[in-house]
Amino acid sequence: MATIALAATDGMLHFELAMACEIFVRDPSGLADPWYDLVVCGPGPVGVGRFRMEPDAGLDRLATADTVIIPAIDDIDAEPPADLVDAVRAAHEAGARLVSLCTGVFVLAAAGVLDGLRATTHWAHTEALAARYPRIDVDPDVLYVDNGNVLASAGKAAAIDLCLHLIRRDHGSTVANAVARRLVVPPHRAGGQAQFVTTPVPARDDHPLADLFPWAMERLNRPLTVEDLARQANMSSRNLARHFKSTTGTTPLQWLSTQRIRRAQELLENTDSGIDVIAEAAGMGTATTLRRHFHRTVGVAPDTYRRTFRSAPERSDIDR
Template identity: 50%
Template sequence: MACAVFGIPQPDLAPRWYDLRLCTERPDPAAPATPTPATAGPDGPGFGFSLRAAHGWDALADADTVIVTSVPDACVTGDREIPPALVAELRRAAAAGARMVSLCTGAFALAAAGLLDGRRATAHWSHTADLAERHPLVTVDDSVLYVDDGDVLTSAGVAAGLDLCLHIVRRDLGAQVANQLARRLVVPAHRPGGQAQFVDLSVPVADDDSLAPVLEWATANLERPLTVEELARRARMSPRTFFRRLQAATGTTPLQWLLHQRLALAQSLLEATELPVEQVGERSGLGSAANLRRHFTARVGISPTDYRRAFAARAAGPARRRPPATR
């Protein structure tokens, strides 16, 4: 997941991509300094990698972002400790200002280093009880896909780890880049971290009873005043059945799903166009500029105007000083 998102340069999406480096307890001196992507084929770019790690754990101290992808099962059950050398390097990286990220059971390593104490965090639901029992100072939430706590981020299992990686790209490079990368990876562009882990599918497979066609139509028509009744009619369901099916498939209600899509579109328009805020509100289906500002500020944390200004400054600013590293 981390390699697929951060390890393949995307020069057409962003001129400065991530410099991913693999770190391990016993590095291979003959390994390439960065992961080696598979050669692109006739059907598109390759996403396989040579995962021989050239760097030791001491390289974590030079990273802007440290991603702990997993730990051995024995470290989850308590039969084996997280290696003290890794714990020390994680603490050193955090103290140096690195953004700390865990995917799935990687949360156990961050917790062992004390980096989750007093924070809300998550892991795969099958391991959250063990995480809570072994680290009582951590507020463990087993009902979300991922938790963004600023400089420390944690995710649930495999698909949620990919969601978190795309969320990081969204934070760093903007919604437009994250959406285009998601299309290349053939995954949903944005699943908010607050969605439930216990869902059937993010977007159901395309069969006769699928919600996928109506959701695709809705995302292409967000400027319209969409209602649950209209979407249900297009899905050939009753409003009650549509509500139940969408909540089971995405972990959220139809109105909240629409709001997420409209805010994501508003972010893209603020990044990629110079449209006035009033037109951004209209095109995204959020209506007036006041309504856009209210929802945008509540969800993103800053106003649309400040978001556009901050994104422009970030896009024009210098490259990150240190490369992300994954353990």
């Protein structure tokens, strides 16, 4: 069981800390076994927002964890607590995966673990981060940054995005998507991290396209058109486009393209089938077409994506 150490010190913000507890303390999907072992670590009783809490262990526990999460800090102008910075540096040297949520990146920066790497934080603080730590490549335009063993998110909602990304890395897309549904959030939001494009999840089930979505998802391998979707939804193409925009934030063709890429990602993660077979199953037609659209949308080739996200030992081929 992988251990997650959640750092807690005076002056941290309660949203990010509580959100990480909600996501990682138990498996909201019921699909992953084993799940994470979450340990809240701190120097003693700490004030988090308007609350006081008693950590499970001291900050020295960070050095023995598989993943260390640093929630947001309230005062970015003050130097982060020295004991926390030292504990984060020790965890990094021990090989832990380090994750900052929102302004928690200032703790990673103070520990020197972001030197020469990309990072992000809440848009209101990216200029301060770049000015104070010029050796960090600060990207203000992304929801989160994944450097492999050091990750950072932007503001509060982006912290949820990054936590779901961690689950996707560790347990695969099926579990991450199931967790997102339980939280009633999209598995991924548009905003720069195109490698993790996933299916938009409408917040309610009584919208006008509720029956159309599963119908289309069952037929992604067919050459669907906007007219096909409109006919199935019993509405005009113009009315269909309006409902798509209000429900998913995108157009029918863009939604179809996203679903096909998502289907290809799932098949790359969960089967040993060849690219040509996956292209046909995802409605891309040929391996060449799949590779072109996949690289343009995701940012990497299908083979590269498969090597990155194959997390389960047992695979199967697509029934043809």
